[in-house]
Amino acid sequence: ETGVTQSPTHLIKTRGQQVTLRCSSQSGHNTVSWYQQALGQGPQFIFQYYREEENGRGNFPPRFSGLQFPNYSSELNVNALELDDSALYLCASSSLAKNIQYFGAGTRLSVL
């Protein structure tokens, strides 16, 4: 059974650019959640996808968007990057049958 994998591990962008982060969910999991973790803070919920549909969203602007594919992998897209978007972005997969989320190691995004 493979775990949750995220790519890339590190990324450097400049303000105003767009970025796409990718996540492969754990085998058998149909739900993917994305979180943003600023330095020294706990992760903050961005949104969740279940069977390719957005199924909940946190307090993030529309320039944060996502996709989930038929194989349940997922992408997080951020447009018009701002300096404050610099953070660790975490993906977690789960199945509705078990109320536990399994996290990847994250993508560290730096916006200059």
Next chain:
Amino acid sequence: DAKTTQPNSMESNEEEPVHLPCNHSTISGTDYIHWYRQLPSQGPEYVIHGLTSNVNNRMASLAIAEDRKSSTLILHRATLRDAAVYYCILRDKQAGTALIFGKGTTLSVSS
């Protein structure tokens, strides 16, 4: 989700038990108590969860107060690998809801 309160930091020595407290005075009857931990440079990992009764697994034990307004995560013998940020989170029994993280407790373990 209801709010939890945890100490900012705690210290322990290796091979000693560690009791990590969490207060959740506004917990509702359908809220499960979940614990996750985050080791340095890693994503959070699930530790344990429970509703009313105390729970044990290979990683830890969870002791839940009778009124459910507080709980304690117990690591029976701390190791250096247990140094992490520990998050206490309340989740409605409805599966699939997001995790609402606070700042957690940073546990330091000394040899």
